[in-house]
Amino acid sequence: MWSDASVRESAALVAPVSAPTKKVSPMSGFLKVEQLAKAYQADKPVFADVSFTIDKGEFVCIIGHSGCGKTTILNVLAGLDTATSGNCFMDGREINGPSLERGVVFQSHALMPWLTVRQNIAFAVKSRWPEWKTPQINLHVEKFVALVGLLPAIDKKPSQLSGGMKQRVGIARAFAIQPKMLLLDEPFGALDALTRGTIQDELMAIVRETHQTVFMITHDVDEAILLADRILLMTNGQETDQGYRPGGMAEVVVNPLPRSRTRAQLHHLDGYYDLRNHIVDFLVSRAKAH
Template sequence: MMTAPDTTLKKEAQSTFLSLENVSKVYPTAKGPLTVLENVNLTVNEGEFICIIGHSGCGKSTMLNMISGFNQPTTGTVKLHGEPITAPGPDRMMVFQNYCLLPWKNAHDNVALAVNTVCKDQPKAEREATVKKYMEMVGLTEAAKKKPHQISGGMKQRVAIARALSIHPEVLILDEPFGALDAITKEELQEELLQIWRENKITVLMITHDIDEALFLADRIVMMTNGPRANVGEILEVPFDRPRNREQLTDDPKYMELRNYALDYLYHRYAHDEEEELEDEVAPNPLWKVAGIVGGIAAIALVGWGLFQTVAPRPQSSGNSAIEAAQ
């Protein structure tokens, strides 16, 4: 008797949006090879909001850098739509904690940099309309002509988010974007981020050290084991309906149950051992961050950045320590 072929695996493979398959990352150091990640497996569905938590040195940023294409796994593969990620691209945009805005450009022009590079075949009027749309989306229309040193940290992060979204990425990657902000601004931007996520139907991966933030934002929380040789320890499903009301959420007994579970995971089962403290995760070259501003697709951006540093006078201090440190 003939039976129908089993197509389950084929369908599953076709439907996988983003995946890390047996991923390991080893860095050479003065003390010998350092295995930051080992045999990491993770599947992300299209449109999901994923938060990643874990102690310093557990490879969180390394994971996101590989998804962004800034870094490559030593073994294993990172795939989007079933295709290996081998380089940065405009389908994956990253927002850094320290904004990475160009201090000599105003807010409008920082967003326009991405749009003009990625969408250069579009008419100028269409590109300008896109910039204005996303500046308005994050509430920065009136601050469009201000430079980074003239605006607050929350406004700088809004510019960075607008720049990332303006080229319509499939994946928005956030490396602890609200960690440097005050509590009120942080909550405001969390609400705005959720609204943007709903309206744009994008997939979000976000590093955070704040369990309350993760529970408010995420569909699932990926909890990492400690480094070295870090892995995905557990994945916590967040069951709350959307849209979420912060006050109602924190009054829910299930919220406290999940919060305490995550705290127990981080501070008891995987308590940070200072004696095993890793060197800081190897960050991508600052030039790569600049490339990430425009989706990482333009080698010209890298060349131009290096040329600027070589021949141009250094701008006066803008108060943006991250950019100046990169210079």
């Protein structure tokens, strides 16, 4: 899933803001996904009839077994892939290509190895605001590098950074273009547990502070419970006695835990185990991985 990450990310960074389109959606919500389907084989769609909305400032995670189509949905939202049928709208406009209105972070950080941290982020900032002069770009870059605690490494190249630091740069870059929406495809998947926890905390703090709208793929149930306001549960496509049934959205779970939750106290909160068991039960008995 990750081999084409740098191509996808570069496309997302350099593409112009999508032009307005005429289609208007009847559903409410900042992001609207309507009856999305993707089929590589016409008779066996990976998923079908996927509809959901995300409100402004909401953090939504999607969970499902490998192959159910999570990355495909994220790529369609990023404008890097097209659905076989259905529509996606953000802020009233149809998504029909990559746009700097949507920041994307992949599992592999997809930094340009020949550029320093500052230059990697400045590249994105210049694409977003071509009229800005160098001092303004530098100030802006420094602000977001500081946000992820990387000022001491700002003039280093990716090869001089640890995996966690590189992932922080990717997050700083996504935030620096001040997108209307952040799309995160397992951004912490390649990190060790300790680093992952620290960056989860940082991401949560920045998201809360900036009221960022986020759509994130994760395989980690605790990560979803910590970060998400709502968790989308997806089933895999499967053969049944009645024939092939495409994958789809089985359930949308609202996170009842207080938004002020932290990683350290999560396990002590009322409702945590009920929520966790519900999601794990879904994955074990209803999601049907192949």
